[in-house]
Amino acid sequence: MAFPYRKILILGATSGIGRALAASLIQDGRFVIAVGRRKEHLDSFVQEQGTDKAVSFQFDISRLDEIQSFVKSVTSSHPDLDCVFVNSGIQRRSVFSEPETISMSDIQEEMTVNYISYVAMAKEFLPFFMAKENTPTSLIFTSSNLALVPILRCSNYCASKAALHQWILCLREQLKGTNTKVIEIFPPIVQTELHDAKHQPDMGQAGKSFGIPVEQFTEETMERLQAGDEQIPVGLSKIAFESWEQQRQGAFHRIVELMKSSEF
Ligand SMILES: NC(=O)c1ccc[n+]([C@@H]2O[C@H](COP(=O)([O-])OP(=O)(O)OC[C@H]3O[C@@H](n4cnc5c(N)ncnc54)[C@H](OP(=O)(O)O)[C@@H]3O)[C@@H](O)[C@H]2O)c1
Numbered sequence: 001m002a003f004p005y006r007k008i009l010i011l012g013a014t015s016g017i018g019r020a021l022a023a024s025l026i027q028d029g030r031f032v033i034a035v036g037r038r039k040e041h042l043d044s045f046v047q048e049q050g051t052d053k054a055v056s057f058q059f060d061i062s063r064l065d066e067i068q069s070f071v072k073s074v075t076s077s078h079p080d081l082d083c084v085f086v087n088s089g090i091q092r093r094s095v096f097s098e099p100e101t102i103s104m105s106d107i108q109e110e111m112t113v114n115y116i117s118y119v120a121m122a123k124e125f126l127p128f129f130m131a132k133e134n135t136p137t138s139l140i141f142t143s144s145n146l147a148l149v150p151i152l153r154c155s156n157y158c159a160s161k162a163a164l165h166q167w168i169l170c171l172r173e174q175l176k177g178t179n180t181k182v183i184e185i186f187p188p189i190v191q192t193e194l195h196d197a198k199h200q201p202d203m204g205q206a207g208k209s210f211g212i213p214v215e216q217f218t219e220e221t222m223e224r225l226q227a228g229d230e231q232i233p234v235g236l237s238k239i240a241f242e243s244w245e246q247q248r249q250g251a252f253h254r255i256v257e258l259m260k261s262s263e264f
Contacts, residue, residue, distance in 0.1 A: 002228025004136050005083035009033040009074060011061055012088030014041035016192030017142065020218040026053045033078060035059050061088050061117040062109060071124035084125050085140040086118045091194050093202060094156040107156050114160035119167065129180045138181040141168055145188050145237035148245055173256055188235035190217045
């Protein structure tokens with residue numbers, strides 16, 4: 001089976017892309033462990049889906065020093081977990097021609113939530129997955145079209161997603177030959193809370209209607225997940241992905257091969 005995973009932990013399942021994909025995965029017969037900070041959203045998700053199909057954990061992924069105990073707690077109560085989907089993310093305006101508007105704590109938080117916490121989750125879940133030896137497992141990550149082509153208003157967000165994409169390319173290569181597959185989803189602009197005025201006041205109400213409907217995004221992404229794809233550019237993200245990103249990844253694979261035959 002191209003997508004054999006039965007029990008999926010989704011970080012960032014309380015709204016937008018994560019919540020919609022969590023519901024679709026349940027519809028497809030998978031069990032979901034939903035994670036996020038907003039308890040009322042977690043509770044309503046489990047109530048909607050039923051406790052035979054979903055459970056939740058309230059967790060703030062930016063609490064890096066608590067990730068190890070979070071992973072212990074999840075894996076001891078769900079030893080059959082076979083897929084971890086890190087999707088949580090935040091986006092803030094960061095325009096450096098107006099340095100007075102830049103908050104260094106926002107910059108740091110964005111990098112922590114969108115990048116460092118992803119790396120920390122992988123580090124903690126990998127020994128658990130690798131110990132399963134012959135059972136297929138996977139790590140799924142949500143990056144962005146902006147990992148490939150940055151925009152000016154969210155320079156730090158784009159940098160966090162570019163860092164994530166670069167690291168995922170290496171991670172997939174490092175895990176070749178193990179039982180853990182690495183999947184990356186590149187959403188285009190999708191109508192979610194990411195661009196809400198509560199997070200980006202200068203966007204006003206326009207933020208909500210930005211991009212494609214989440215249902216359209218989910219349908220295309222589910223098809224590609226079920227087909228077993230490792231890299232899933234959706235909608236407009238295909239333009240960059242199918243052109244020069246292929247050349248870039250070609251260069252990356254050439255270097256990987258070259259270094260295999262050297263001492264490094
Ligand atoms: N929408 C787009 O246009 C777009 C485009 C490309 C990529 N993406 C990416 O898609 C992913 C999902 O975003 P979305 O568009 O669906 O936005 P969203 O509706 O705002 O969802 C963001 C999710 O991340 C969770 N989250 C944020 N900070 C967290 C933290 N510290 N700890 C735990 N969970 C946290 C939120 O849960 P709580 O608030 O409950 O904690 C929520 O479930 C993000 O990685 C985003 O960068 C979105």
